[in-house]
Amino acid sequence: MTVFVRTADRGSLSAAARELEISPALASAAVKRLEGELKLRLFARTTRSLRLTEEGEHYLRHAREALRLLKEGHDALIQGQETLGGTLKISMPSDLGRNMVVGWLDAFQAQYPRVSLQLSISDRVSDMYRQPVDIAIRYGAQEDSSLIALPLAPENRRVLVASPDYIKHHGKLNTLDDLARHNCLRFMLEDVIHDRWSFYREAQSEAEVIHVNGNRSADDADVVRRWAVAGVGIAYKSRLDLSADIRAGRLQVLLPDVLGEPTPLNMLCMHRSQISPTVLQLRDFLRTQCEKA
Structure with a gap:
């Protein structure tokens, strides 16, 4: 298209080729291909002249506009890469943070090299009013209405999983009641063991709460996932945390027709003034990565 517009402006393929620093043959081939x-x-075309046809005159207007829009898009992208920057202090949960978000942030920083990152990776919920954190990536419904929530994975839920080896030796689940005879790997937060797992038969139904037991619990969700992969027992975790293991066959979803507890993933900010162009770009980037996971 560029060759066509330049040729129309100069009235000569050879003149357009010189300006574009390509051979006349290549310019001619580009026009013929178009x-x-x-x-x-x-x-x-004649041996002595080159003029636009009626169709060419009509197409030229659209071609100029298309090239203008392409240039605007290119300039905006370059400007965005040059202007997006600053330091982002981000807290995130351990399993998702270590095994997924850190890699995503590598790609984001490569695209926007002026951005600096300070990460806090822990399953302990950071107090954004006391700790110097710009952004908190958190699972679960937002309870503090004073915080600004930017959704990353609003439809995410927990799933029951076990390794193929565990299933081979202990059998699959047929009903939720079967959890009583299995070793359930439990998460612990603030010394409280989460041993009551909630499930739903339908999206709007009342939760069915199952009390589970097991011989292992940890205050690090990454450890719970690793235990499940190792075949120690059954885990009940965010599908996002487990997506790579499920795809690779290291873990299998149990009772897939039963809806797990909703665990939406959000990016939280304290004030709207913190939602800078860099933060919005990061939100869009992470949301895309979550959709791909």
């Missing part, structure tokens, strides 16, 4: 795609003659 004519072939459009199934139209754009130029009327």
Whole structure:
């Protein structure tokens, strides 16, 4: 398209080729290829002249506008890469943070090198009013209405999983009641063991709460996932945390027709003034990565 517009402006393929620093043969081939795609003659050629056909005149207006829009998009992208920057202090949960978000942030920082990152990776919920954190990536419904929530994975839920080896030796679950005879790997927060797992038969139904037991619990969700992969027992965790293991076959979803507890993932900020162009770009980037996971 650029060759076509430049040729129309200069009235000569050779002149357009010189400006674009390509050979006349390459310029001619580009115009012919465009004519072939459009199934139209754009130029009327003679041995001494080159002029636009009526169709060429009409197409030229659209071609100029298309090139202008492409340039605007390119300039905006370059400007965004140059202007997005600053330091982002981010807290995030251990399993998702270590095994997924850190890699995503590597890619984000490569795209926007002016951005600096300070990460806090822990399953302890950070107090954004006391700790110097700009952004908190958290699971669960937002209870503090004073915080600004930017959704990353609003439809995410927990799933029951076990390794193929565990299933081979202990059998699959047929009902939720079968959890009573299995070793359930439990998460612990603030010394409280989460041993009551909630499930739903339908999206709007009342929760069915199952009390579970097991011989292992940990205050690090990454450890619970690793135990499940090692075949120690059954875990009940965010699907996002487990997506790579499920795809690779290291873990299998149990009772897939039963809906697990909703665990939406959000990016939280204290004030709207903190939602800078960099934060919005990061939100869009992380949301895309969550959709791919």
